[in-house]
Amino acid sequence: MQVTLKILRFDPEKDKKAHFKSYEIEADPLDRILDALNTVKWYKDGTLTFRRSCAHGVCGSDAMRINGRNRLACKELVGDIGKKITIEPMLGFRILKDLVVDMEPFFEKYRSIKPYLINYEDPPATERFQSAEDREIFDETTKCILCGACSGSCPPFWSNSEFIGPAAIVNAHRFIFDSRDQGSDERIAVLSQSEGVFRCRTVYNCTDACPREIPVTKAIEQIKRVMLYNR
Amino acid sequence: MAIQTPERPKTALKEPTKRSRWTRTGARPRPTNAFELYSWYFFRVSGILLLVFALTHLVVMHLINNVEVINYDFVRQRWASPLWRTFDLLLLFLALTHGMNGVRTLIYDYVQSKGWRVFNISVLYIVGIFFLLIGAQVIITFNPNLPSLPAK
C-alpha cells in the first residue's frame, strides 16, 4: 500500500528549526514502522537519522512519537497506524538530530536511584532465598527496557526537565519491593525530593505508552503509598 | 595515492554545561525530605473536607437560594449564627490553602530558574496570606450594630 511518512527533520549543522518532510513509499501492512523508516533511509534520503538495534521490541532504542503517541518503531505495524504516518522524536528530550534525542539526563536520573541490589549482610552460601510470592510483588517492574517512552509521554516531565521521571521511579520500585534488597531508605530519600515522585500528577500517559505493558502508574502509586504509610 | 577520508565537520552539538542535580547529589546520603509527601497528603485531606464544605456552600448559595435573594440582610442573618460563621471561616481557610498549594505545584512545574522560583513563591505566599487575613477579618469581626462607613 502507498504510505505517506511525515517526518520531523532537524540537522543541527544546517537547520535553525525543526521542520516536517514528507516521503511517499510503498509498504506492506505487516511491515513495521522501522521497516518504513529504513526504506526512506536506504532508497530515498540517506541523511535520515534514527536509533535502532534489535528491531524486535526488546532493546528500546527506537522509541519515538508515531502519530502523536510514544511507541517503539519496530513494534508498530504500518497497517495498524494507517496511510498517513507522522513521526517525530519524543518530547521532553533535547533533539540531537532528526529522531535521535539526548538520553543522557534520562540515564543520570536512572542511576541516581541506585539500580542495583543493596544488601549489607554477607552473601549466603547458596542464593539469597526469595519465595515466588515475594517475586510476584515486583515482577512487572523488572521488565523495563529503558526506552524512555514513559518519561517522554509525561506532561510533568515535559514542563520540568528536572523531574526524575516515571522510568526512574519504576526501576526504583523494582528494588524497593524486592525482599532481598535493604536499600529502600536511600532510594526513598532520592524520590522524596521536590523533583521526585510527587511531581507525578497521575496523568496515566506512561502506562499507555509503555511497550512492555508495565503498569507504570500503579507502580508509582504503590511507591507513594509506601512513603506515606512508613512516615 | 592513499584514500583520503574527508575531514569530519565540526559538530554543532554542544555539551550541556549545567550539571544535573541528580549527579551532583546522588552519592551522599541525605535526610528524607517529607515536605512534598505532606503537601501531597494535605491535598487529599483538604480535598475531602472541601467536598463537604464547598459543595454544601454551593448548594445553599446557588441552588436552595440564589443571587436574587443574597444581599446584606441575608448575610447578616447567616452570620448571626456562630455555626455558619465557623463554617465559612473553615471553608475560607481550606479552600485558600488547597488552592495555594496547587499554584505552588504549578510554579514548581513551570519555573525552574532558582531566582524566579523564589520570587514567584514569595508573591504566592504574600497574596495568599493577605487574602486569608482580610477574609478572616470580615467573618470574625462582622458586627451589624457597629457604625460602618458614612452613608454614600
Add this chain to the structure above:
Amino acid sequence: MYRGQSGMWLWVFHRLTGVGILAFLFLHVADTYLVGLGPEYYNELVFLYKLWVFRLAEWLLVGAVLYHAINGIRVVLMDFWESGVERHTQLVFGTLGLFLLLWLPAGIFMLKDVKWFA
C-alpha cells in the same frame, strides 16, 4: 503535540478549573469584604451579580467546582485504592458521567428564570 489518552485531558481540565476557582475565590473574598463596610456598598455590588452574564458565569463556576471535585475523587481513588489504577477506563467514564449528570440539570434549574440579554 502529544496525543495523550483521556487521563491527560482530565488532568488538563483539573488544572484549569483549579486555577479558575482560585481566581474567582480572590474576587469573592474581596467582594465579601464589603459586607464589613455596610449595606450600601455590599448591596450595590451584589445587585450587579443579578445580570444575565453573571448568572451564566455562576453556572460555569458551579461546573468548574463540580468537575474539580469529581475528578479529585477519582484521583483519591487511584491514590488509595489498590485496584483503582487498574480500573482507569471505568473511573474516567464514571467521572465524566457523574459530572454531566449533576451539572446539566443544575444548569436547567439555575438558568430557567434568567432574563436573557435583558
